[in-house]
Amino acid sequence: MTLLRVPPVHRFVTALLLMVPLAACEQAAVVPGPVETPVSPEAVAAPAPAPQAVDEDPPMLAALRNGMPPDVSDFIRRAVVCNHWAGEEPYDDERRAQINLAVQTLRCRELDADQLALAKQYHDNVDVLRRIQQSRRTPL
Numbered sequence: 001m002t003l004l005r006v007p008p009v010h011r012f013v014t015a016l017l018l019m020v021p022l023a024a025c026e027q028a029a030v031v032p033g034p035v036e037t038p039v040s041p042e043a044v045a046a047p048a049p050a051p052q053a054v055d056e057d058p059p060m061l062a063a064l065r066n067g068m069p070p071d072v073s074d075f076i077r078r079a080v081v082c083n084h085w086a087g088e089e090p091y092d093d094e095r096r097a098q099i100n101l102a103v104q105t106l107r108c109r110e111l112d113a114d115q116l117a118l119a120k121q122y123h124d125n126v127d128v129l130r131r132i133q134q135s136r137r138t139p140l
Contacts, residue, residue: 064131064138072128075111075118076135082108084140111136 057065061080065073085103090096103109115132122128 058140060138061140064135068128068131069122072118072122072132075114076131078106078108079111079115079132079135080138080140082106082111083136083138087139 056062057077061077064080065076068076082103085099085106085108088095088099090099107114115136118132119129
């Protein structure tokens with residue numbers, strides 16, 4: 001006899017599905033009325049997290065660019081954003097145009113030549129060379 005192993009997730013979903021009809025029956029007996037939700041004073045006083053500024057880099061990109069010369073920092077940002085656009089799906093004509101405009105504006109097709117120029121300029125700086133290489137593999 002072969003026993004099938006049922007993953008815990010499937011057991012949980014099955015149990016949940018069996019409980020839904022029971023919960024519906026129990027709700028019919030509840031008299032509707034105002035419901036007060038307890039709120040802690042800390043939750044009321046806590047400020048909402050600050051939204052990330054549009055021009056602010058995500059932490060991963062900021063870490064890659066940190067401490068780099070301005071030309072290398074700009075290249076890293078371009079490379080990572082180009083990686084993002086390279087992975088986008090042109091599912092309609094409008095999206096295809098948006099992707100093409102981004103690729104053209106960022107000069108994504110010139111990344112290889114720009115990388116070679118930076119590699120020649122910073123040939124003796126291992127950290128710069130490593131981060132340039134890493135930026136070419138990092139999506140946004």
